[in-house]
Amino acid sequence: MTFLFTAFAGTAHALSPYGCRGLETHPALAAVEGRDGVFFAIRPELQSHHGLAEETIAHVADLSAALAGRGTTLVFLPVPTRAQVMSHMLPPFAADLGYDASVATAVHVDTVARLERAGVVVADPLVALRAAALAGERPFFEADPRPTATGARILADTVAGALSDHASLTDARTASFTSVPAGTQTLASAMRSGLQSACLSELPAVSTDAFTTNAGQFGANTDTQIVVGTEITETSALNLPGFLSEATGLRTLGYGVPGGGAFAAISTYLTSQDFQTAPPKVLVWEVPVSAPLGQFGDQPIRELTAAAGATCSAPVPVRAADASGALTAELSSAQLTERTALSFNTGGTGVAAVRFDFVGADGFARSRSIYRHDGQVLTGQFFVPVGGLADYGVTSVRISGSSAFGTAPQLNVCF
Numbered sequence: 001m002t003f004l005f006t007a008f009a010g011t012a013h014a015l016s017p018y019g020c021r022g023l024e025t026h027p028a029l030a031a032v033e034g035r036d037g038v039f040f041a042i043r044p045e046l047q048s049h050h051g052l053a054e055e056t057i058a059h060v061a062d063l064s065a066a067l068a069g070r071g072t073t074l075v076f077l078p079v080p081t082r083a084q085v086m087s088h089m090l091p092p093f094a095a096d097l098g099y100d101a102s103v104a105t106a107v108h109v110d111t112v113a114r115l116e117r118a119g120v121v122v123a124d125p126l127v128a129l130r131a132a133a134l135a136g137e138r139p140f141f142e143a144d145p146r147p148t149a150t151g152a153r154i155l156a157d158t159v160a161g162a163l164s165d166h167a168s169l170t171d172a173r174t175a176s177f178t179s180v181p182a183g184t185q186t187l188a189s190a191m192r193s194g195l196q197s198a199c200l201s202e203l204p205a206v207s208t209d210a211f212t213t214n215a216g217q218f219g220a221n222t223d224t225q226i227v228v229g230t231e232i233t234e235t236s237a238l239n240l241p242g243f244l245s246e247a248t249g250l251r252t253l254g255y256g257v258p259g260g261g262a263f264a265a266i267s268t269y270l271t272s273q274d275f276q277t278a279p280p281k282v283l284v285w286e287v288p289v290s291a292p293l294g295q296f297g298d299q300p301i302r303e304l305t306a307a308a309g310a311t312c313s314a315p316v317p318v319r320a321a322d323a324s325g326a327l328t329a330e331l332s333s334a335q336l337t338e339r340t341a342l343s344f345n346t347g348g349t350g351v352a353a354v355r356f357d358f359v360g361a362d363g364f365a366r367s368r369s370i371y372r373h374d375g376q377v378l379t380g381q382f383f384v385p386v387g388g389l390a391d392y393g394v395t396s397v398r399i400s401g402s403s404a405f406g407t408a409p410q411l412n413v414c415f
Contacts (some may be wrong), residue, residue, distance in 0.1 A: 016033055017037065018199040018202075018203055019199055023039070023195065024097075026195070029191060030043065031191075034086075036089065038082070040094070045082055045083045045145065046094055048100050048107065049103070049107050050290055051111045052111050052115070056294045057120075059301040059305065060076060060118070060120055061119050063308060065119070072279045072280055073121060074285060075123050075282060075284045076121065076122045077123045077155060077284055078112065078122070079286060079287065080125070082140045084105060084108060085126065087101035087104075105126070111289075112124045121163070122162065123155075123158040123161070125154055125158040129154055132151070139154060141206045143192040143204055145288075149208045149210060149239055152243055153179075155243070156246070157243075160248045163248060168281060168282060169281075172222075173222045174223070175222045176216035177246040178246065179211045179239060179242055180213075182211055184207055185207065185210040192206055211239040211243070222251045223251070224280040225248060225280055226254070226283050227240060227244055227252060227253075228254070228265040228285060229265055229285065230258065230259070230288060233265065240286070255268065255269055257373055257375045261295075262287045262291040263301075265376065266285055266304060267376070268378075269283075273379075299368065299385060303383045303384065306341035306385060312341075313412065314412055314413040314415070316329045318410075321398050325405065326399060326400040328397070331397055336390045336413070338387045340413060341383050341386060342411060342414065343381070343382075344399060344410070345380055347405050348407075349380055349404060349405055351403050351404075352372045352378060353370065353371045354369065354384075354402070355367060356369070356399055358386070358389050358397050359394065359395055359398070360392030360394055361392065365398070383414065399411070
């Protein structure tokens with residue numbers, strides 16, 4: 001038996017041009033090796049069902065409507081997986097793992113259609129990315145899930161196409177922006193590093209032609225576009241904000257949180273004073289389709305909706321609850337409803353998590369907590385929806401944090 005296993009492993013080793021072994025069970029990152037040195041992570045890239053539930057789509061539509069009320073157009077940018085874009089590079093073994101490219105495409109197309117029917121502006125780059133891959137271009141890296149600069153430019157062009165006929169740009173102040181080459185850059189990659197430990201030969205480098213974008217004569221006087229997202233937005237060599245400026249004519253600023261999923265960057269931005277005092281003309285939400293919007297229930301996206309559009313002008317006095325630093329507030333006369341939220345400002349401190357214990361007329365406490373990602377900028381601002389609690393006749397709330405609050409915390413009811 002030992003001889004047979006060794007012989008089988010040696011055959012598999014010989015079949016890999018890079019001398020890779022045991023990728024499917026690799027402890028750091030289970031993967032498969034495709035054609036031409038393209039490696040695919042089994043999870044999440046070889047999962048066929050990256051769709052959104054109807055409830056989630058309704059919440060995205062609510063967020064879009066709330067932003068529209070502030071004069072901001074939301075553009076939802078679902079970034080497909082490499083398996084969706086480069087399915088022709090997959091090994092036959094991918095099917096044995098349950099991946100079906102046609103199902104993945106159908107789920108993606110259906111999700112985009114349902115978002116659009118709900119009134120959300122969607123920039124769907126799948127067709128353009130796949131056309132580039134089939135034409136021999138390189139929209140994604142071989143051993144990293146991020147797009148190359150070529151792929152980032154396609155994402156930007158897709159956003160511009162989605163906005164081309166939209167009312168938000170008919171009166172926009174635009175200017176000319178030009179992207180110029182900035183040499184070749186090799187990026188650090190956790191995926192490539194993990195895979196390399198299972199391979200004898202050097203894997204393809206995570207290298208891309210980098211670009212910078214320059215504004216024309218009137219670039220400083222244009223309307224603003226913000227793109228928030230993940231490492232795709234954050235990686236400066238990919239130049240997604242710059243390509244967005246070039247494609248749309250809007251001055252574009254970007255903020256991404258590597259590993260932050262769908263919510264880290266956008267929650268920082270929407271709870272920031274930058275947004276609250278000067279909402280942008282366009283907000284592009286870059287979301288990998290593999291980042292599930294409903295993973296933590298509806299509270300994260302309902303917080304975004306409250307931050308985007310709620311009127312939080314009903315202050316509620318807070319006082320110290322006990323020596324622990326927690327606060328308490330009376331809510332019996334606050335007239336809470338299913339659409340009400342509470343806005344809590346920590347008083348200038350960067351608190352990463354806040355817990356709200358709502359006490360009902362029945363004497364029971366029901367808790368809701370908000371957590372920020374380790375890598376995101378902390379604004380000290382939290383919005384907690386109270387939907388589902390109003391029926392219990394909430395009389396008070398106890399608020400505690402992962403660290404001390406400032407000297408002047410503020411609580412408001414948002415309608």
